[in-house]
Amino acid sequence: MKYGLSLTLLLAFQSLFAQSDAQMLDRIHRSALTQGQCYPWLEHLSNSIGARLSGSDGAAKGVAYTKAQLEQLGLDRVYLQEVMVPKWERGEKEVAYVQFGKERLDLSICALxxxxxxxxxxxxxxxxEVKSLDELKALGAENVRGKLVFFNRPMDPEHVETFRAYGGCVDQRSSGAREAGKLGAVGVLVRSMNLRIDDLPHTGMTNYGDTPESQRIPAAAVSTLDANALSEVLKSHPNAKIYFRQTCRYLGEVLSYNVVGEIKGTTFPDKIILVGGHLDSWDLGDGSHDDGAGCVQSMEVLALFKRLGYRPKHTIRAVLFMNEENGVKGGLQYEAESKRLGEQHIFALESDAGGFAPRGFSFEIDAANMEQVQQWKPLFEPYLLHLFRQGHSGVDIGPLQSPKIVKAGLQPDSQRYFDHHHAANDTFDAVNKRELELGAAAMASLVYLFDQYGIR
Amino acid sequence: MKYGLSLTLLLAFQSLFAQSDAQMLDRIHRSALTQGQCYPWLEHLSNSIGARLSGSDGAAKGVAYTKAQLEQLGLDRVYLQEVMVPKWERGEKEVAYVQFGKERLDLSICALxxxxxxxxxxxxxxxxEVKSLDELKALGAENVRGKLVFFNRPMDPEHVETFRAYGGCVDQRSSGAREAGKLGAVGVLVRSMNLRIDDLPHTGMTNYGDTPESQRIPAAAVSTLDANALSEVLKSHPNAKIYFRQTCRYLGEVLSYNVVGEIKGTTFPDKIILVGGHLDSWDLGDGSHDDGAGCVQSMEVLALFKRLGYRPKHTIRAVLFMNEENGVKGGLQYEAESKRLGEQHIFALESDAGGFAPRGFSFEIDAANMEQVQQWKPLFEPYLLHLFRQGHSGVDIGPLQSPKIVKAGLQPDSQRYFDHHHAANDTFDAVNKRELELGAAAMASLVYLFDQYGIR
Structure with missing residues (x-):
């Protein structure tokens, strides 16, 4: 009977644990929805500070503000981590128009x-006009030299998940200028990565690779509305000429910071669970969804644990990375420093897909740990989280390596994300307080479970 | 071996069916996201026609417009169903303010x-000020007579699903005036059913029951921001007086219509599958989410089947009900007429919870049919639908009875719904095109499955 009794006891313990986990997730969600600090934090970050492009005044203010807020949480440690980041400025408002016959079409553009x-x-x-890099290459230098290349492949609306549509399109923006430059083009215009038809151009990084500076050609995004209009014009006026002017410039590398706050683990202080987002943003909006949301949610995970009096076994660290948008220098620096110090991360969770209603998580994970995660899935049902699957975690935690690590990304509802992404309407009013708070609660819940049970 | 072979064949058939169902759901979703008509329909209904309170010009225009659009789909039948509806008008802009000492607090209100x-x-x-009907009753007539009762119980933010918070609060709005009137109050002010703190009052029906007309007292909603402010004032100035004026009036019953369109079933033309929403709206916004969305999604279900060349076995009927908001006369009339004609409905699906990203369905259903629905659940996974559960279906299909019927309601994400519900910001810009289309596709998918497999 000894074995039988043990088994009974074990099952009783397991059920007790499961019950206390459910209670903890309940407490986390109630506190996030009633005492959450992430929404007022985001309000300040967005409305009082605004855009936070790497190397800008806004970025510096964002660093100072989030550090100060973390310092008020009574954490065990709050510090800045130095990182050199590229400083790029947009300059004057960009201008582009097409003259055809006696008519003129003004284009809503922004420098990439x-x-x-x-x-x-x-x-x-x-x-x-081309629809793809392949089409461009097939045209060859003889058809491209001296011209402006207009990349006009739309995001595919048939994808239910909008990140897939983005993934199927973004090569035009990231590599268009580099490839067109090789063929002698004088500039590129890229259709905005936006599923809506509207007049907002969406910026984002273009990557010249190792193209010598003298051979780099200017690149801009054009609104979806004007991309359609331009395409129409070109059908009837294939020789129409564009006038295009922008004054953006690169000012070299400058000092900036990752912002870090942590609660020391009681049992495994040397094993780290990281939760993070990126503090820098593009310059057109105020970066509320991308990625102010992820930053304040990460801060809220620590705030929640403090409010609830939860003392984690592992060290829980919130990292607000600098420079995700145009260099990932923060993520690379964090990993380099972590390696230098011999730190061990067991779990890293990034929120960088907007502050919308959370749907679940995507994991970079092995089979054994995925099995454990699947066992936790029912705990999330009351909060309507249902996606627990393999997939991309986050750009900033991408470089992070440890002998054994699980990485994950929060997956909010994606339908509205690209309406705002990298555009002037990525602003505070587009964020819903409850959706933001529910995302933070989901993150804290997953962090709690990894803290309780570790990785396999 | 005969039995074995049959089983193999059966399994092969089943798998073939499942595959063709998956293909059909795929086709439905692709078509909704690329050729959907619901968004431009809603744009016209919202921006060109606007609010559609029962008996108003807007409602009449909504009837004419949706009928005309249905007639262009090549359906087997489009018709109007007469229904007498109450006509109520708001009158002049409502006024309320509180005078205390030398100060004055203007309140943002609207008549219920x-x-x-x-x-x-x-x-x-x-x-x-009271927090509940019970608190009011406990005060008794001696404390209430001659006063204005201010119902100030907020929606409980701890509910993850906002409809639960609404359900826990709305008795103040629906019964507050009736109960306060019984105790001799001269009017009521009700905190808006809104989880946000903002300056928009949210209207909605108040129900006097059988209170004689002469004993009815005026009722208005106050914005959450001003409800909080008023509560603060009352703490320091408990005897502060309110001035309150509104000129709304009831003009009796007038003729209006339910709008109906249908595709005749090939196999069971006398068995009906109904899909619907309500065409009337409150008067402050343009009723985009409540419930223009449900109407155009229901129309889109028929449009999708026509575009895809799908010929249903059962008769598929879209019904745009009149007067859900203040009488449900459309739903009652539809049921009465259906009974008179001896019609048999097997499935009815209503969309009346906003045009947000669909999460699933709630069913009024018996166990055998629920088992069938659960078997379909994996088919919806690619579209991120995960809620398939018992629950309320819809107000308009509530009266509908048949010997055997399954009823369901579309369940969109609920986080933002009460930010807009019955308020001036229930407008077209708050609806996302893809979310609306995905809702329509989810509805068409479920209708398709019930059409294929019937009910048990």
Missing amino acids: GMSVATPKNGLEAEII | GMSVATPKNGLEAEII
């Missing part, structure tokens, strides 16, 4: 991040 | 639907 400027007085060129 | 007016020159009264 890290792009070079046009000549001071702008450039004038014929336009060649 | 079906409320009577104040005396022509308004009324002045002391205010008594």
